[in-house]
Amino acid sequence: MKKMITLNVNDREYDLVIPVNRTLTQVLRENLKLTGTKQGCGVGDCGSCTILMDGRPVNSCLVLAAEAEGHKIETIEGLSEEGQLHPLQQAFVEHGSIQCGFCSPGMILSAKALLDKNPSPGETEIREAISGNLCRCTGYQKIVDAIQSVAKKV
Ligand code: FES
Numbered sequence: 001m002k003k004m005i006t007l008n009v010n011d012r013e014y015d016l017v018i019p020v021n022r023t024l025t026q027v028l029r030e031n032l033k034l035t036g037t038k039q040g041c042g043v044g045d046c047g048s049c050t051i052l053m054d055g056r057p058v059n060s061c062l063v064l065a066a067e068a069e070g071h072k073i074e075t076i077e078g079l080s081e082e083g084q085l086h087p088l089q090q091a092f093v094e095h096g097s098i099q100c101g102f103c104s105p106g107m108i109l110s111a112k113a114l115l116d117k118n119p120s121p122g123e124t125e126i127r128e129a130i131s132g133n134l135c136r137c138t139g140y141q142k143i144v145d146a147i148q149s150v151a152k153k154v
């Protein structure tokens with residue numbers, strides 16, 4: 001069964017006709033070609049599919065696209081402005097926080113949600129905020145350092 005929906009993604013409205021069982025990850029990646037959102041486990045364990053829904057980090061693999069209607073969705077593609085990286089993206093590059101990069105979009109969005117709420121978090125709060133985002137490469141310290149560096153600038 002298909003459904004017509006309108007999604008607000010990165011401040012743009014998209015009218016779509018999609019199967020009702022399609023997840024938000026699938027629609028972002030396959031219908032909207034916003035492939036920055038990664039599909040890892042597909043069952044809510046890894047956080048690679050994290051997007052912001054009304055400012056809160058959400059595993060988009062666990063949300064049906066139809067359920068996202070009426071909410072403000074933000075993906076990693078929405079962060080840079082006029083070709084300029086968001087300070088968190090820049091900090092991840094400068095601190096060597098990106099290796100394979102699979103976790104990075106979700107990590108950065110979880111960090112953004114934290115900093116939007118609390119501009120100067122401590123290390124414990126940072127680690128808590130990214131606790132739903134698994135990274136197999138970096139050992140997390142460089143990610144925490146990158147987020148802390150942005151928090152200090154703010
Ligand atoms: S792909 Fe969504 S949590 Fe792993």
Ligand code: FES
Binds near residue numbers: 098099100102136
């Ligand atoms: S950089 Fe590879 S999973 Fe995090």
